[in-house]
Amino acid sequence: MLRFLTAGESHGRGLTVIVDGVPAGLALDVSRLSALLRRRQGGYGRGRRMAIESDTADVTAGVRRGVTTGAPLAIAIENRDWVNWQRTMHAEPETPEGATGANRAPVVRPRPGHADLAGAMKYDLDDIRDVLERASARETAARVAAGGVAVQILEAVGARLTSHVIGIGEVTLPPDRVVAFSDAAALAADAPLRCVDTDLEAAMIARIDRAKADGDTLGGSFEVIVTGLPVGLGSYVQWDRKLDGRLAQAVMSIPAIKGVGIGIGAEAARRPGSGVHDEILPPEGHGPVRPTNRAGGLEGGVTNGEDVRVVGHMKPIATLMQPLRSIDLTTLEPAPAAIERSDVCAVPAAAVVGEAMVAIVLADALLERFGADSIAQIRRHLEATTAAVVTRVNRRPRV
Ligand code: EPS
Secondary structure (H helix, E strand, C coil), rough: CCEEEEEEECCCCCCEEEEECCEEEEEEHHHHHHHHHHHCCCCCCCCCCHHHHCCCCCECCEECEEEEECEEEEEEEHHHHHHHHHHHHCCCCCCCCCCCCCCCCCCCCCCCCCCCCHHHHCCCCCCCCCHHHHHHHHHHHHHHHHHHHHHHHHHHHCCCCEEEEEECCCCCCCCCCCCCCHHCCCCCCCCCCCCCCCCHHHHHHHHHHHHHHHHCCEEEEEEEEEEEEEEEEEEHCHHHHCCCHHHHHHHHCCCCCCEEEEECCHHHHHHHHHHCCCEEEEEEEEEEEEECCCHHHEEEEEEECCCCEEEEECCCCCCCCCEEECCCCCCCCCCCCCCCCCCCCHHHHHHHHHHHHHHHHHHHHHHHHHHCCCCHHHHHHHHHHHHHHEEEEEEEECC
């Protein structure tokens, strides 16, 4: 229903994203897309590139007078760094007249953990730059712009979405700490790491400083929380319709994400059933009461009305200032891995990308269930369905 495609290199002219399937009638606040892009640029541990960029969403199609028309959206994000890379990154066969920036030597020493080696072998490339320019996490700026549109679709039916950082390296919140939606949503957009525990955040900052001094990098974990979603998004009837599977794929596709959990995630494997499953108590108001939400709002791959909680685990960034052992692809002799300008830690940025990917999957599932043509249609169907679900639940006899 809702899909997107991105294009663009890290040091090319810019990024482009086409978002197809956006319903008509959505009053789109474009300034909020740019605010999300700015959030993605932030977080303690980012490198010098983010001081160059000032990411802004330029919507060039699909919106008229502030409202979506049902046509595909096209969004452009300029790379301000392009002026420093034109002699290396030009599309023309010869360097164009007036091109600026340096003509950089080919990259030939692959970084362990990056797409460098596998990418060069797969696409028959001599210069690893052709791999790293597209495998770069800069591509996630385009996803955040698309995700920002999905967030506004979800908000049109009363859902809201936020995220927070759980841990950096081994410095993490206790595994049984449940962070309330309101606590995560109250975190400042420009908080250094967006962790709800400020003492722990200070320890995380110190840990990042230590990694930087060591020429090393750090990963970590973040959680995306979505509240106010309708019951019944996704389905259990086929493997590819299970919403937990769709969310996991989307979050796992973010560069450097190595694990995804729903609710308590992998912790469920270590507890008995009585410590995992959320009991069901008689309805108060809209639906049955669930005293806990360890399932993260999904049972059988279907939303159950509780907050959806998705955790992403990120590995450390692959560019190390104290490089790991590698080889020179031109001589096949041992050589330290290449050093590219990079970040020490980008977990807060990954959380913003996580929000975007989760929002896209959930908005897609929303359109699937309630119609995809217009916001008015979705609201009509949602209202009728919610009324039917409430009636059905409330007319059950109490035994
Ligand atoms: C990033 C852009 C990149 C890196 C980082 C994230 O810009 P540059 O390569 O010019 O410094 O800062 O990318 C990586 C760590 C990576 O491995 O690709 C961004 O926009 O998020």
